[in-house]
Amino acid sequence: MVADTYAARRAGSEMAAKGRVTIREVAERAGVSVATVSRVLSGNYPVPPATRTRVMRAAQALDYVANAHARALVGGGRKMVAVVLRQVTSPFYAQVAEGVEAEAAARGWLCLVGTTGGDPQRELEIVQLMREEGARLVILVGGVVEDDAYRERVAHYAQALDSSGARLVLCGRQAPDPDIPALVVEFDNEAGAHALTGHLLSAGHRRIVFLGGLPGNTALDARVAGYRAALAQHGLPPEAAQVVDCGLGRAAGHRAMAELLDGGTPEFTAVFAGDDMVAAGALRAIAEAGLRVPDDISVVGYNDIPLAEDFNPPLTTVRTPAEELGRAAVRIALRDPEHAAGAHHVLGTHIVVRDSVAAPPPGRAR
C-alpha cells in the first residue's frame, strides 16, 4: 500500500528527479550532448533545425528552466540592478522604485529590492547582500543624515563595488566626495524650495513656517536653504525663518502642527511642509483645530505624490518626477558606464498650483 502523496506522484511519471531538471537530463532525452543543448538554448550558435527542434521538445516536455546560478557563475553574472530604499510604502520611494524596475525590465535586467527602514546598519547589510548576489548596479535611494559615518560608509560601498566591476548610484542624495566612483542623480531641492517659497511670498505671506526639517539630511537641508534664501531675497530678516525640525512622515507632521496650533490662533499664516506626507498630517491637524485651509492658513508640500490632488484642499506642491528619477538612474548608469562614475545629474522640478494657498487673512497679514 502506497500513500498517494504529492511526493509519491511526483516520483512517478517522467522519472522527475527530486530537484530541478538539469541540462543533462534534457540532453539525454534529446539524444544529444549537453553542449548542443546549451547552444540551442543560448541561441548564439548555429544549430540545424532538426536537432534544434528535438532539443526544444525535450526541454519543453521536461519543463526545463536553466539554473541562473550556474549560468551566472560561468557567464560572469546576471544583469541585475539592486534598489535600496527606506520603505516601499512611501509613495515617493515607490515611484522611484517603479521607475528603476521599469527601465531595468525594458533592458532585460533583473531588479532586486531591499528596504532598510532607515537603519544604516541594515543598509550596510543589504549592500553587502547585493554584492554577494552579484548586482552590477546598486542604487541607493533617498536622503539620509549625512554624518561622518555615512561618508565613510558610502566611500566604502563605492570603492568595493567599483573594484568588482559594479556601479553605485546615489539617487536623491549626494556623494560625500566628488572623486568617489559613484553616479549621482537628484533634484535641485534648493531651487524648488526657493520657487515654492516665492509663490507663498507673492501671495502675501510673510510668516511662513517650515515644517519637517531634518538636520543633516541633505534633501531637507537643501529645501530649508532654498526657503531661507527666498525669504532673504525678499528682504526679510533671518529671524523670519522658522524651521520646525520634526522630521518626515504624516504622523510627525500631524504632531508638530498640532503643537504649533496649541496656543490658539498662530502668528504664522503659511506652512511649507517638508514633503507631501508631512503636509497631509499638517492639513489634518489644522482641520482638527477648527481652522480652514487656505482661508486661515496656507499650506504647501513637496513631491506631488499621486494623491496630493485628493487632499483637502488639493495641495499646491512641487512636482519631482520620481519615476523619471529612477529611470534616469539606470539609463545613465548603463549608457556610459565609464563616464558615469563621478557624474552628477540634476533633474528639473516645477510648482503645481492647486487650492491650498490663498492670501493671508486680512487681520493677520504682516
Next chain:
Amino acid sequence: MVADTYAARRAGSEMAAKGRVTIREVAERAGVSVATVSRVLSGNYPVPPATRTRVMRAAQALDYVANAHARALVGGGRKMVAVVLRQVTSPFYAQVAEGVEAEAAARGWLCLVGTTGGDPQRELEIVQLMREEGARLVILVGGVVEDDAYRERVAHYAQALDSSGARLVLCGRQAPDPDIPALVVEFDNEAGAHALTGHLLSAGHRRIVFLGGLPGNTALDARVAGYRAALAQHGLPPEAAQVVDCGLGRAAGHRAMAELLDGGTPEFTAVFAGDDMVAAGALRAIAEAGLRVPDDISVVGYNDIPLAEDFNPPLTTVRTPAEELGRAAVRIALRDPEHAAGAHHVLGTHIVVRDSVAAPPPGRAR
C-alpha cells in the same frame, strides 16, 4: 607614461584582480587552504581561534564577499522569496510587498520583486525568471481576471514550482482548483462588501451604485456579490443593483463618475467604489460637478489605504490589512511547507467609519 585612471589605480595596490576577490585569494593571504577559509566563514565547523583570526583578517583586508551564485550552486540555493505584482505604486500592493519583504528579511530571506503591469504574458516571464533564479517561494499578489488561460497558467506554475521543491502562494486571488499545490491567503471580500453595503443601507440609502466592477476579477466579483447580497437581504429587488464595470484606478473612477453625473442630478444617493483609488477619482468628479460629499452623495471605498483619511471628506472604507496579508503569506508558507499546499487562509476585515457617508438628502431619499 601611464594614465591615472581608476582601472590603473585599481590594478596597483593589493594586487586586486580584475573581478571580485575569491576565496582562493583569501586563502593565499591567510596562508591556509580554501577549505579552511570556507569553514571559518561558514562558521559551522570548529576552527582554532588562531587560524580563525588570520582568515578573518585576510578576508577583511581584501574586502571579500562570497559569491552567492557559487554558494547557491553547491548549497542548494539561497533562501529567496519572490513577489510578483501588478505595480509597486499602488498603495495597496506596496503594503503587501512591504509585508512580504519585512517577514522575509526577519527570517534572513532575500526578497525579489517583479512587476507585471497586469500583463499575463509578462507574469509568465517573471515567474519563469524567478524559477531560474531559484526562488523557493513565489507569491502572486492581487486579483486577476480568471479565465481559462489563467487557470491553466496557474496550474502550470504550481506544478512546475512544486516539482522543483518551491512553493506557490496566491495572495488575494483564488486557486483555480483546490487540488493545486498552492497556498491561498486572501480577504473575505464578499463579507466586507456585504457589511459596507449594510452600512450604506442603514444610513437610509436605497439607490447605491457600485463603481469599478471588473468582470472575471475574483476580488471585484466577490465585492459585487456581497453588495448584491446585502441589497437582497434588505428586501430590495435585483434591479436595485447598479454595477458600473469601469475597472480600477483613480482615472477610471473619475471618468466613470463624471459620466454618471453628466445628466444632471443623479438618481442614486450613494456610491460604493471598488477600491479607494476609484473612490478618489469619484470624489474628485463629484466635486467638479458641484456636488458635495456626503450631503448630496455618500461615497465609500475599499482597502483603507494610508491616505484615505486625507481625502475630502475623510473616506469611510473597509480596512484590509495589506501588510499583514504579505506577512501571513510568507509566515504560513514557511511555517509548515508540507501542509501549506492546498491550504486556504482568510484574513478578517472591518469597516472604518469616517465622514463620507450621511443620510441621503430628504428630497432624493427613495
Next chain:
DNA sequence: TTGAAAGCGCTAACAT
C-alpha cells in the same frame, strides 16, 4: 586541525 579533491549546472574553448 587541516588539506586535497570531487563535484554543483552550466558555458566556451577545443576536438573531431
Next chain:
DNA sequence: ATGTTAGCGCTTTCAA
C-alpha cells in the same frame, strides 16, 4: 555539426 572537457567559486566528504 556535435561531442569532450576544463573550469566558474564554493562546500563538503575523505584523508592525513
